[in-house]
Every structure is written in C-alpha cells, then in structure tokens.
Amino acid sequence: FSCEWAAAHFRFRPPHSELAYALEAGKGGTRAILVAVQAHIISYLLFTRETECTHLERLCQLGQWEQGQALATALAETLWAAGGGGRAVVCLITAPITMMPHEGYRANSFTERVQLFEFSEKAAAQGFISDHIHCFKGEGSHGVILFLYSLLFSRTLER
Numbered sequence: 001f002s003c004e005w006a007a008a009h010f011r012f013r014p015p016h017s018e019l020a021y022a023l024e025a026g027k028g029g030t031r032a033i034l035v036a037v038q039a040h041i042i043s044y045l046l047f048t049r050e051t052e053c054t055h056l057e058r059l060c061q062l063g064q065w066e067q068g069q070a071l072a073t074a075l076a077e078t079l080w081a082a083g084g085g086g087r088a089v090v091c092l093i094t095a096p097i098t099m100m101p102h103e104g105y106r107a108n109s110f111t112e113r114v115q116l117f118e119f120s121e122k123a124a125a126q127g128f129i130s131d132h133i134h135c136f137k138g139e140g141s142h143g144v145i146l147f148l149y150s151l152l153f154s155r156t157l158e159r
Contacts, residue, residue, distance in 0.1 A: 001110075001145055004028045009143035010037065010136050012067045020062035021045055021070070030144045037147070040074035048073070068133045075136065075147060076126035082154040088125040089153035090117045091146050092135050110142065116153055 008030040013019040025034040079088035094115045119125035136143035
C-alpha cells in the first residue's frame, strides 16, 4: 500500500458543526471507500437512528460518540451485506510480532499482524466494531485498509 493508503483512516468533520456527519476524504484511491461508507452513515442518521431531531438536525447535532456509533453501524451494515447477510469478518491489527516471511514473500509489518474476527450475527459484529471503533478512526490506525481487508474476507475470495 502507498503512504496515502497507510495513513488513511475514517475521520469526521468537527463534532456539533454543520458538517458533523461528513467524513474527511483526501485525494486518491481511498476516496471511493470513504464515499461508500459515507452513504451508509447518512442513511443511518436520516432514517434509522432514534432521535427527536428533525431530519436535517440529525446530521448536524452529532457529538463525537454519535459519530463513532454512526461509523460503527455503517461499517457493520456494509460488511454484513458483503457477507451475503449471513456473516461478517472484522480485521484488526495485533501487537507487533517477529517472524520470518516465507520464501518469495516480503514482510510489510502490517499484513502479518492482521487478526480476523468472524461473526454470524449482525448485532454482534456491530457491537464488536463499536467497541473497537478507534481501530478504524484513530490516527495511524490504517483504518481504511483494515476495512478493505474486512470487506474481502466477509465477501470471501471465492465470491
């Protein structure tokens, strides 16, 4: 992955602002993934989330916790759909490990640390993502790459 991909994570605009619902997207390849997740965030905020706010207020009255919940819901919905409505796989990074790469492969200190968590219930996947949302939105978390890996494993390589 390029430096742009490695640095990409899910980052919202400032909480309680007019664009509190919006993800910040840089230029390049990660933008397509961010836009797809953004669509799920807006759908959740407008049509699913329980609140007394009007539709437009639902988008602007988000605090940091609500932003995280909206992101967790959007990621879970997307992974669940990729898994055909029967499974979701969430990829997270484990602590650094020391291992020698197999012959013909080059270690990148990222892929070797990916750990898979498989769920057969959407609510369990969403709860897990919510509990680990910092792994997708924290600076230096490689959040977009982790989500891309999660999509691939949820969909399966055969499909």
